[in-house]
Amino acid sequence: MSSTPPTTAESTAAPTKLRVAAILTTYFRGSHSDVVIGRLLDGYLLEGQRREPEIEVVSAYLELLGDPYGGEDPRHDIGVDLFDQAGIPLFDSVAEAIGLGQPGVAVDAVLVIGEHGGYEENIYGQRLYPRKRLVDAALSTMWGAGRFVPMFTDKQLAWRTRDAIRMYEDCRRLGVPLMAGSSIPLCWRTGDQTWPAGHTMDAAVVVGFGGADIYGTHLLELSQSFTERRAGGESGVERVLGLTGAQAHTALAEGRVDPSLYRQALDMLDLQPEDEARLSDVGLDIFEVHHRDGLRTWTVIHEGLNRFGVAARGPQTSTATRVWAQRGPAFGHFSYLVRNIEQFFITGEPRWPTERVLLVSGVLDAAMRSRHASKIEGVPVPVSTPELDVSYQNDDVNVIDAHGLPVIEDAE
Structure with missing residues (x-):
């Protein structure tokens, strides 16, 4: 498998910052959504210097609202209020978030964080996070619109190998630059x-x-x-x-x-x-x-x-x-992940080979x-x-x- 990334399609608009749709499973304090999206909303420290985000979250899909663990965990949703305060619309589907409420692709990149939440665990001890389902929904939206933009998905590609391979191959076939991985x-x-x-x-x-x-x-x-x-x-x-x-x-x-x-x-x-x-x-x-x-x-x-x-x-x-790695609430190592995500969205070129994360998956x-x-x-x-x-x-x-x-x- 080649590690040469495909080329992204040019945006139909030229905003000051690239527009990003955030596709999330859940958003509670200290979650991956919080430590990534929070930096894109409020800025972050990197090497002791304050940085303003170079990309802009303009829409969101949040799958699990309220208590993301169904009453079994004290962590509660904070994403709804945060997005409301930031003036970022929440949509009821991945497609609507990518189209900003209309058919089509109205953003320049898609950020998928399919981590955390009360999803089922199988007999092998794997938490069945819906990363492939969320990525597939994004790809289907792009295909229907005929416009393909870079996509980052947090941590491994999928819990099942054949799903990870299919995600990787679908993105290459459609010409969607794909980057994945973690902060460690x-x-x-x-x-x-x-x-x-x-x-x-x-x-x-x-x-x-x-x-x-x-x-x-x-x-x-x-x-x-x-x-x-x-x-x-x-x-x-x-x-x-x-x-x-x-x-x-x-x-x-x-x-x-x-x-x-x-x-x-x-x-x-x-x-x-x-x-x-x-x-x-x-x-x-x-x-x-x-x-x-x-x-x-x-x-x-x-x-x-x-x-x-x-x-x-x-x-x-x-x-x-x-x-x-830095303990919370700072979780400073996530600043480096956010910085690499920003540069990926801006250039369309993954910061490390997607094959690394495919293999890890x-x-x-x-x-x-x-x-x-x-x-x-x-x-x-x-x-x-x-x-x-x-x-x-x-x-x-x-x-x-x-x-x-x-x-x-x-x-x-």
């Missing part, structure tokens, strides 16, 4: 900043916190942001293993996860002895990924760890990195299915992934990411 690969780093571009890599370990589904996508994308820089670039994935609970603890104790790299990644987190001792008692998930060029990576997800570490090794090179789906099968069978059950023959290269030249550190007490 853009976060502040200490230690070795990244893997040297073009150096051979044999193995890598990422440690972080969970749950497996909601944070698995963050950690897998973080892993890809390092491993895709290896000699030859990304080659695709041939099989994935997911383990949880006692099986994961046994695998870790027996050295199935590369012990040296795991130790290096953990050492970057500056844990107190008592905190590290508790890791053997908390929930644990492991994703083992076999890439087509022989690279093997592990994602180790400890409950309650609240820190991220990465270690990688090759014949001539080794690196170890700590990755810092498929690996997470395979890992969650393998995790379930391994638990049921009582032995590790890897899942073959012939559909993840996804190769690409990335030089990071267009990425706007964090430098230095935020205030330390706010960063974990």
Whole structure:
């Protein structure tokens, strides 16, 4: 699959700022809608400097109103009032939001945030967020109007691999520039900043916190942001293993996860002895990924760890990195995601390959299915992934990411 982005159609108007339709599942304080859309409404800090948004949210579709978790969660909708105060109309369908209440495409870009809300969970532990449904509604609107504009969708493409592949292929077929992903690969780093571009890599370990589904996508994308820089670039994935609970603890104790790299990644987190001792008692998930060029990576997800570490090794090179995300209410790392989204909408060129997120979507789906099968069978059950023959290269030249550190007490 090529990583060359298609060219967007020119806008029929020339406003001062590009007009964006926000397509959202829910909007409560601290939700992804809040920390992204809030910055586009009010401006944001980046590298200590105040920035005014370069794009303008002019319409919104908000799927879950009131209590987005159906009375099971104390979080409540704040989006309706915020959009009303900002003078931004809320519409009852994706198509109406994109057409500003009329048939057609009356915006220059579409921002989809299909994260959070009381959607069902399947037997594999995957939350069935409607990302594909929302993207399909946007694509259908564009097709009917004969006008195609860039679209960003938050986190992975879809919870199911075949849906993710279809989203990717539909956008390429229709000429819709598509970008996806999360804020974690853009976060502040200490230690070795990244893997040297073009150096051979044999193995890598990422440690972080969970749950497996909601944070698995963050950690897998973080892993890809390092491993895709290896000699030859990304080659695709041939099989994935997911383990949880006692099986994961046994695998870790027996050295199935590369012990040296795991130790290096953990050492970057500056844990107190008592905190590290508790890791053997908390929930644990492991994703083992076999890439087509022989690279093997592990994602180790400890409950309650609240820190991220990465270690990688090759014949001539080794690196170890700590990755810092900022706690709320600031969530400063989302400023970098917003800045990259803005630049994508303005240029029509994704800041990183969409193939990265396509691969992450498929690996997470395979890992969650393998995790379930391994638990049921009582032995590790890897899942073959012939559909993840996804190769690409990335030089990071267009990425706007964090430098230095935020205030330390706010960063974990």
